[in-house]
Amino acid sequence: MGALSIRNVRKTYGQTEILKGIDIEIEAGEFLILVGPSGCGKSTLLSMIAGLDVPTSGDILIGERNVTYLPSKDRDIAMVFQSYALYPNMNVGENIAFGLEMRKVPKAQREEAVQRVAKMLQIGHLLDRKPGQLSGGQRQRVAMGRALARDPKLFLFDEPLSNLDAKLRVEMRAEIKLLHQRTKTTTVYVTHDQVEAMTLGDRIAVMKDGLVQQFGTPDDIYARPANRFVAEFIGSPAMNFITAERQAQGLSAHGVSLPVDEAALSGQGTVLYGVRPEDLRLAGAGAPGSLPATLRMLEPTGPETYVLADTPVGTLTARVAGKVEQRVGEAIGLAWAPQACHLFDAGTEQRLA
Structure with a gap:
């Protein structure tokens, strides 16, 4: 059984079917990309993996545990948002440690975790600063540090680089890839950017209109696109x-x-x-x-x-x-x-x- 299994997941709002039967399975340590245009259902699917929404039907398993209807706090996941979602009244160190504090982790362990991720992300010199004193790239590092401190089974990224300028996006993309190589934590990453998809993913699920159009490695999808949509979406300029x-x-x-x-x-x-x-x-x-x-x-x-x-x-x-x-x-x-x-x-x- 894989680290993440998504089995025939459907989601309907009223008469509108957002997800039309999604089947995806990845192994422990893999980096899964959900990519597609706006409105394809990728963020809805991520919300269900995170426990922020529930499927109309189907199952989501993390490891061997069915988490379909479990609240987020019981799923052993950590999420990095597009908006960073940092607490403005807390300094960097406090932001990183906050999730651990809520779980009643002892202070010594919290401090050890903060120092560990600060060293990994090279933000040790920022620990006493407030989010308002940081650049966009620094805030994104802090958001990743908060997720890393948890040492979760699953990392979830929701378009984390879309608010950054082009140069910083390239730098942070490399940071995320290096981070995954060091931690080997199973990761699900949502993006509409096919360059991010090709450079970061071990597996890519190309989505359109609530369906997975193709699921495979970057090489598979690039060399043998399953249909015209995938062929046009992956590759720049388009085929x-x-x-x-x-x-x-x-x-x-x-x-x-x-x-x-x-x-x-x-x-x-x-x-x-x-x-x-x-x-x-x-x-x-x-x-x-x-x-x-x-x-x-x-x-x-x-x-x-x-x-x-x-x-x-x-x-x-x-x-x-x-x-x-x-x-x-x-x-x-x-x-x-x-x-x-x-x-x-x-x-x-x-x-x-």
Whole structure:
């Protein structure tokens, strides 16, 4: 049995079904990401794991214990909120120790726990300060310290980095990953940011409309997205899609032949042909095996450049390393390997190959 088991969990508010049968299981020490757009149900699911809400049906187990209807205080969990939820009238040390004090932990043990997590998070010099004297990143460290002091079975993070600026988000993401590597505590982390999902998670549950669209490792989800939604949501820029006809001799769109593995050619009819921007490479105009294109826009990011190009099969985005020498309006070629394509059913949008 896993460290966390979510079994056919459903949640209904009136006539509105928020969660439509969620099944997830992770092992002890794993880092689970719940990712998806706003309104997909990920925060509702986290609230049920935390004991802040109860399912309409289904079960939630932590270890071997069914906690579906247990109050939060009896679940041996610790939660880090988006808003930090620090007590403004207490200093950092008091905030970290507060949960232990409420559980009647002896003072000596509380002080030992505060010093332990302060050292781990490098906030020992902040223990006497009030939250109002701290930066956003420091407050987030204190919130994590309060959770760590508990030494719980399960850490829960509710979009903890969304209030931070871009640079600090990257730094704190690394802090959370290092923290998990040190503590090995089972963790559930909610985010709408696919970069956080890919960099932090051992397992990812991609959610949409109250359903898990795909559950697997970051590599699984990136390399073999289960449907068009997952393919577009995971990866930046999003996957390019071309509507194509599958025929005995190959795939074609608007009279243009598309590279594809022979193994993917069983069957007939219309398919969605996907190729990731990073799998496209720029070639000279008229290069053999390339798709003719006109360069519409360049977006340099420093280490990479996003290239928007008009082609006979639609506008495609390429993500290429370094600086692009070609100029807007110039004729180019786009090429990619047959193995780089992803095929989805045009009707159901589910993966074919």
